[in-house]
Amino acid sequence: MLNKRIQDELNKQINEELASAYIYLSMAAYFESKNLKGMANWMRVQTKEERDHAMKFFEFIHERGGRVQLADISAPKTDWKSPLAAFEDAHKHEIHITGRINGLLELARKEKDSAAEIFLHWFVTEQVEEEANATEIVEKLKMIGDSSGGLLYLDKELGKRGKKD
Numbered sequence: 558m559l560n561k562r563i564q565d566e567l568n569k570q571i572n573e574e575l576a577s578a579y580i581y582l583s584m585a586a587y588f589e590s591k592n593l594k595g596m597a598n599w600m601r602v603q604t605k606e607e608r609d610h611a612m613k614f615f616e617f618i619h620e621r622g623g624r625v626q627l628a629d630i631s632a633p634k635t636d637w638k639s640p641l642a643a644f645e646d647a648h649k650h651e652i653h654i655t656g657r658i659n660g661l662l663e664l665a666r667k668e669k670d671s672a673a674e675i676f677l678h679w680f681v682t683e684q685v686e687e688e689a690n691a692t693e694i695v696e697k698l699k700m701i702g703d704s705s706g707g708l709l710y711l712d713k714e715l716g717k718r719g720k721k722d
């Protein structure tokens with residue numbers, strides 16, 4: 558059985574993950590508006606991953622006999638001054654989520670909830686990947702600078718995410 562504090566924080570995390578999905582969907586819309594279809598694809602795949610993360614928390618709360626309670630999701634930002642600015646925001650957002658996961662893990666340890674602790678390990682590993690993916694794209698965009706050829710090449714590369722070769 559879940560204790561109330563852990564249940565509340567896990568419910569808050571469902572909201573954070575769905576808010577992440579919403580932010581990345583808004584970024585997908587931004588990239589579509591700029592005709593950067595590959596970056597829009599990358600963001601669509603990311604949105605789906607975030608929904609999957611939310612569902613992992615959803616299922617875990619139920620498996621532990623808890624009660625899921627959904628809350629409002631704020632409207633995301635809709636525009637960025639450049640692709641770099643959008644991916645920098647994505648990177649900052651992932652750092653925020655990593656902080657949330659670490660906080661949840663600390664709480665699970667404090668409350669001696671081993672099942673929650675083990676469940677959260679997957680997210681600790683996932684956040685390493687989430688941050689690394691965003692950092693890599695930010696660094697590439699910095700290298701590209703004002704080169705439209707470089708931007709189109711990266712756009713093509715990011716269009717491959719989630720697709721089989």
Ligand code: OFO
Binds near residue numbers: 577650651654684687
């Ligand atoms: Fe759910 O990892 Fe990104 O936000």
